[in-house]
Amino acid sequence: MARLSQPGARPLLACEISAGSVIAARCAHKPPHVEMFSSRSLRPGVITPALAGANIHDAATLRTAIQDTLGPLSGKSRDVIAIIPDSAIRIMLLDFESLPAKPEERGPFIRFRLKKSLPFDVDHAALSWEVQSSNGRIQVVAAVSPSAVIGEYEAAFRDAGYSPGVVLPSSLASLGMVAVQHPTLLLKIDPLNITIAAAENGALRLIRTLDNPRGYEVTAAELTEAVLPSVVFFEDTSGKPIEQIVVSGASSFREIAPVLQQQTGATIQELLPKDLGQNISGDKIPPSLMAGVVGALLG
Numbered sequence: 001m002a003r004l005s006q007p008g009a010r011p012l013l014a015c016e017i018s019a020g021s022v023i024a025a026r027c028a029h030k031p032p033h034v035e036m037f038s039s040r041s042l043r044p045g046v047i048t049p050a051l052a053g054a055n056i057h058d059a060a061t062l063r064t065a066i067q068d069t070l071g072p073l074s075g076k077s078r079d080v081i082a083i084i085p086d087s088a089i090r091i092m093l094l095d096f097e098s099l100p101a102k103p104e105e106r107g108p109f110i111r112f113r114l115k116k117s118l119p120f121d122v123d124h125a126a127l128s129w130e131v132q133s134s135n136g137r138i139q140v141v142a143a144v145s146p147s148a149v150i151g152e153y154e155a156a157f158r159d160a161g162y163s164p165g166v167v168l169p170s171s172l173a174s175l176g177m178v179a180v181q182h183p184t185l186l187l188k189i190d191p192l193n194i195t196i197a198a199a200e201n202g203a204l205r206l207i208r209t210l211d212n213p214r215g216y217e218v219t220a221a222e223l224t225e226a227v228l229p230s231v232v233f234f235e236d237t238s239g240k241p242i243e244q245i246v247v248s249g250a251s252s253f254r255e256i257a258p259v260l261q262q263q264t265g266a267t268i269q270e271l272l273p274k275d276l277g278q279n280i281s282g283d284k285i286p287p288s289l290m291a292g293v294v295g296a297l298l299g
Helices: 059-074 103-117 147-159 170-175 220-238 253-264 287-298
Strands: 013-017 021-029 032-041 079-084 090-096 125-134 137-146 163-169 184-189 193-200 203-211 244-248 267-270
Touching: 013 059, 013 147, 013 170, 013 287, 021 059, 021 287, 032 059, 032 287, 059 147, 079 147, 079 170, 079 287, 090 103, 090 203, 103 125, 103 137, 125 147, 125 203, 137 147, 147 163, 163 170, 163 287, 170 184, 170 193, 170 203, 170 287, 184 220, 193 220, 203 220, 220 253, 244 253, 244 287, 253 267
Parallel strands: 013 079, 079 163, 184 244, 244 267
Antiparallel strands: 013 021, 021 032, 090 137, 125 137, 184 193, 193 203
């Protein structure tokens, strides 16, 4: 699994696999914008994202969906940012007093810290991390998943003829779309989970992934119940109120927004990419579901 961020030119292509769809987009760099995008639906059961056991149950169907979405966009490009479900990766924030000076020594140091917190063998897991500072503290954003799980998704892209040089969880990819100088909460809704991420001054401050049996049809009351503990925790630990909540993936945003605003006092916005370019597939897709690929390409 690639690092959470890395120097150098990023791929022109991004492709997100979720339990219900494959979505891809291509960007141009001058000026940075999405040129075109494509999507394909997946029938239930093709993918069941999880940290344990097989995630991909119909490799042939997934391979075809990846080829159908990326093929019209890719041209000669084969490098792609692969975006995978949050439920297939555990994202954790770790506080340290110090870290080894040599980068090659940091991985084992972080793995040792993670061992007691995860229900799988961390020594043989795929691990990415990014170091950020927080009020004089050293904080690490760690993304970790069993190597077999990450290997499944990487193999799906390679089988389709593409090279997944960068792998990102969906919520972190989506944060690339969000301006987070002021305390901001991202709610990322997918068919299986609600991911809640708080960020401030360009740094991640909190992240949780919750089960979501209601899928995209989650109600305002259910979403508020899921969100409020994270809002209270952030405000108690930081001493600052959440000023903005951005929502991605809700099918009933107009009903959800006023309830969230009343309960939290924050400004509520839907995470909607602008200037998406041409829809090559012709399939209609809610714009908020594009947050992952757009954030990965332009964030």
